[in-house]
Amino acid sequence: MDFRRIEVIFLIVFCSLDIFLLLSFRNSQQVVSSGSTTTSTVTEMRKRDISFGKLDSKSGAAYYLGSRPNNDLAEHINKLKNQELQYDETDHKLDSSLTEPISITSNNKESKLNAFLKKESNVLYGTKYKYAPQLSSSSQIVYAQTDDVGELYDKTGRVTFEVDNKKVIGYTQTYVDDLMILHEKEVTKSEKDVISNLYTNSEIPNNSRIVYANLAYSKLTEAKGSTIYIPVWFVTIQNKDSKVDTLKKVNAFTGNIIKATTTETTTGDSDDSE
Incomplete structure (x- = not known):
């Protein structure tokens, strides 16, 4: 292992983290922390026809992670069979067109693709990816890379299956070869605090339901070719009438809302959060 290279990466990362924490302090939004306030907020949400399952009030812990780009997919591309392949060296992305498309339904898509991923002649490191319904749609089925520290909900580590007329016709893949822990564990916001904070900041409308609330890692920034990841709460909210998700x-360390994206998903892709 190149310890000098790791030392340089750590120095860059810590400088980046200092800048990030300073900006977070200056731009932070008030997070609901009081137990009594949180409880009253949850009660108010139910009165406004906002549906959700049991919210976990326990705080967790997570890391700052780092990685460097690699061409591991390109180096093992010859293991793949029955597909046309292209590799993008800039984005470190593998594009595949299947020789024989996979017929799927809303009921069997996950089981079929799970079986497909198990064979390394189909997808490299396929067993390291897990179905991510929050990131999926009717035209794309996304599998997120998993690691000992958690799931990676980021474009640098996922398999995205392309769906056309109820058939999977191909996929794109990215892969993080080595996630490095850059800092000791830090406390993360609880699911209950995050949901309450979203509601307080008018991010959860009336007549909606919380479909998913998952904690996963996502990219914070890039520094000198290295990528830094932080834990993020991904909360999916569905309008009960339009079925639009x-x-x-939400930054799991600070509780700050990062951004929101609206996509339309097929009915039946979502389940109630527990």
């Missing part, structure tokens, strides 16, 4: 992202 809105994905909210």
Whole structure:
């Protein structure tokens, strides 16, 4: 292992973290922390026809992670069979067109793709990816890379299956070869605090339901070719009438809302959060 290279990476990362924490302090939004206030907020949400399952009030812990780009997919591309392949060296992304498309339904898509991923002649490191319904839609089925420290909900580590007329016709893949822990564990906001904070900041409308609330790692920034990841709460909120899903992202360390993206998903892709 090149310890000198790791020392340089750590120095860059810590400088980046200092800048990030300073900006977070200056731009931070008030987070609901009082137990009594949180409880009253949850009660008010139910009165406004906002549906959700049991919210976990326990705080967790997570890391700052780092990685460097690699061409591991390109180096093992010859293991793949029955597909046309292209590799993008700039984005470190593998594009595949399947020789024989996979027929799927809303009921069997996950089981079929799970079986497909198990064979390394189909997808490299396929067993390291897990179905991510929050990131998926009717035209794309996304599998997120998993690691001992958690899931990676980021474009640098995922398999995205392309769906056309109920058939998977190909996929794109990115892969993080080595996630490095850059800092000791830090406390993360609880699910209950995050949901309450979103509501307090008018991010959860009336007549909606919280479909998912998952904690995963996402990219914070890039520094000298290295990528830094932080834990993020991904909260999916569905309008009960239109069935349109809105994905909210919340920094799990600070509780700050990152951004929101709206996508329309097929009915039946979502389950109630527990």
